[in-house]
Structures are given as C-alpha cells and as structure tokens.
Amino acid sequence: MAILTLNAGSSSLKVSLWEEGRRRLAAQVERLGSDARLSVEYGDDSMSRDIGQADQAQALDAVLSELPDTRIEAVGHRIVHGGPDRTEPERLTEEVLRDLARLSPFAPLHQPHNLAGLRAARAAFPEALQVGCYDTAFHRGHPWVNDTFALPRRFYDEGVRRYGFHGLSYDFVTTLLARDYPDLHAGRVIVAHLGNGASTCAIREGRSIGSSMGFSALDGLPMGTRCGQIDPGVLLYLMDQKAMQPAEISRLLYKESGLKGLSGLSSDMRSLLASDAPEAAEAVSYFTFRLAREIGAMAAVLGGIDGLVFTGGIGENAAPVRAQALETLAFLGLELDPGANAANAREIHAGPVPILRIETDEESVIARACARILTSSG
Missing domain, CATH: 3.30.420.40 (ATPase, nucleotide binding domain)
Structure with missing residues (x-):
C-alpha cells in the first residue's frame, strides 16, 4: 500500500x-x-x-x-x-x-x-x-460559547464563527498522549503548537474544547508574519483614516506583521533569538507574553490544567521561548526543569504539572487516514 x-x-x-x-x-x-x-x-x-x-x-x-x-x-x-x-x-x-x-x-x-x-x-x-x-475538523465539538462571536445570530448561521486550526497537529499529539500518557490524555491538557503559524488548544479527554485561533488563521498568538489578536477598531481606523483597501489590510495582517513586523528584521524565531538587536528581543518578549496569556486563557476554559505540551518548530526547538513564557505561570503548577528544557527532552517539568515537548507529525495523521479509507473501501 x-x-x-x-x-x-x-x-x-x-x-x-x-x-x-x-x-x-x-x-x-x-x-x-x-x-x-x-x-x-x-x-x-x-x-x-x-x-x-x-x-x-x-x-x-x-x-x-x-x-x-x-x-x-x-x-x-x-x-x-x-x-x-x-x-x-x-x-x-x-x-x-x-x-x-x-x-x-x-x-x-x-x-x-x-x-x-x-x-x-x-x-x-x-x-x-x-x-x-x-485542520478545522479536530475543533468541531466545541461548546457553542467557544464557537460564536457576539454578532447578530444570522452571521453565525452564515458561517462566521470560530473554527480553530492546526487540527492535524493536535490530533497527532492527543493520539500519542493516549498511547504513552493515558492518565494525562484523560484529563485537561493545553497544547501549544508554535511555528510560523501558532495557536493554543484546550483539550479535555482528547477532545478540543477551545482554541486561540478563531474565524481565520490570524487570531490569537502573534506568528511569523501574522498579527494575532487585534482590536477590530484598529482595522476600522486603517480603513477610515489611512484609506487602506481590503487587499492592503490583508497583506498587512498576513504578510507584514507578527515577528517580522515587530522586529523589522525577520519572521524566523531562530534569527531573532540569535540577534543582539533590541527590536528582536522585544518581538520575542511580545510573543512569549502573549503565549503565557493564551495558556492562562485555555486553563480558564478547562477549569484547570493537568498537563502542557509544546509542539511545532518553535515549541519543539526554542528552549528560551518555553522558559520565558512560563516565567509567570508557576501559580498553575507549571515549572520547568532548566536542564531538561535546554536539552529539548520530552519531559521538561520540575513542578507538579507535567510539561512535555512532543515532535508533531501531521503527515503521519494524513497517511493513517488514507490507509483507513483504502481498507474500508476494500
């Protein structure tokens, strides 16, 4: 096959x-x-x-x-x-x-x-x-309050709702947890998929309950070139006062913002961590501040946290990002083992709440799905 x-x-x-x-x-x-x-x-x-x-x-x-x-x-x-x-x-x-x-x-x-x-x-x-x-399928079981916006109901019926993304990565992580950490899989887990695109997901018993990404892949965390969460009043201001057209705003939000826009240097976290420029440090600090904020938000969605997983290119490889993000989250039981974190070990916690680093593999999720459908079709 x-x-x-x-x-x-x-x-x-x-x-x-x-x-x-x-x-x-x-x-x-x-x-x-x-x-x-x-x-x-x-x-x-x-x-x-x-x-x-x-x-x-x-x-x-x-x-x-x-x-x-x-x-x-x-x-x-x-x-x-x-x-x-x-x-x-x-x-x-x-x-x-x-x-x-x-x-x-x-x-x-x-x-x-x-x-x-x-x-x-x-x-x-x-x-x-x-x-x-x-990528959206993993999030389709969200409670209504996590899917809707406070707009007139007709927009929800037309599809203007929170979808969530990075579902194949979250699928891989939860499948691995079910195999290797079944007790954790049965509880409340926050997964941070951090790469050029980035999001967090609140997962209970292997099912998505909430996501930092919403209607589009722009929402939530800042990303390589995407802005993340933004006050919609900013967009009204850009249209009204700066006469920006939709195509210009789309290019700004998708391609010119995020780490690239904040630093003025690069969209690549590796380059920013290696740079001595103060703008690079500020971009990293904003990213880790927002990451800590989203982890806290997902803990509120779940009513607590039994485990945290880092995945994606940044989540798997950028030990300083993990450390900075968790500096203020000890009150949730999230404490890193500095040595294990620096070595990119799978288990990197020192506190009561497990913190894992898991290398995601979206392609294996796709391959398994194909094999199932081939087998079922005889």
Missing part, C-alpha cells in the same frame, strides 16, 4: 511517501514562485537542488522525479478549512471540491494553495484515491 501525503502551502510543498505504514521518503520544496529549492531525504541518503521558478504543479513534478518506481494508491492532502460540518477525513469528490473552493475566502492564505496541490496530484495520479484531511 503506497500512499503520498501532500501539505501544500503558499510558499512551500511537503510530500512524504509511505509504504506499509512507514515513511520511505520525505521531500520539501521551498520558496515557491521564485527561486524554488527541492530537498529530499530517502533512507540514509539526502539531496537538494535548485529548481528555479515553480508553482505547485511544477514543484510536485520535481518531487515525483525523485520518487522510486511504485504505484500510488492514495494521495492524502492537508486542507486547512473544512467548514462547519466536516469532522473526519473523506474522499475528495467533485461535489466536495466545489464546497472547499467556496471556503477560500475564509482561509485566503492557505485554501487556494491546498486546492492547487490537490489539482496537481489529481493530474499526476488520476487513478489514485484522493483524501482530504481538515
């Missing part, structure tokens, strides 16, 4: 080849649209090369040229937005694709690129099963 998993973003494409439940190859194309570069890991071997100007289809072609000769039975896709009703991975029929395309205004930075990757995969593997796995 050979399965491909695709994670198509605005500037990158990640592809993994799975056979018999094991990852055989992992490939990534970065800097799509300009000077794209392909990197491939295959067993103990690795390679990288420039592929020049490339869109999603051309990037996939470059990856496919490096694949071993094998028949692909299914292609699984990370799709950011599944809307209010989709709670499980599913076959991507023409009707489903039309529905997903209509959700593009809800996730303009991600959905069009997810669907472009899907179209490229269908052209490359017309006989393969195409499966959609939704």
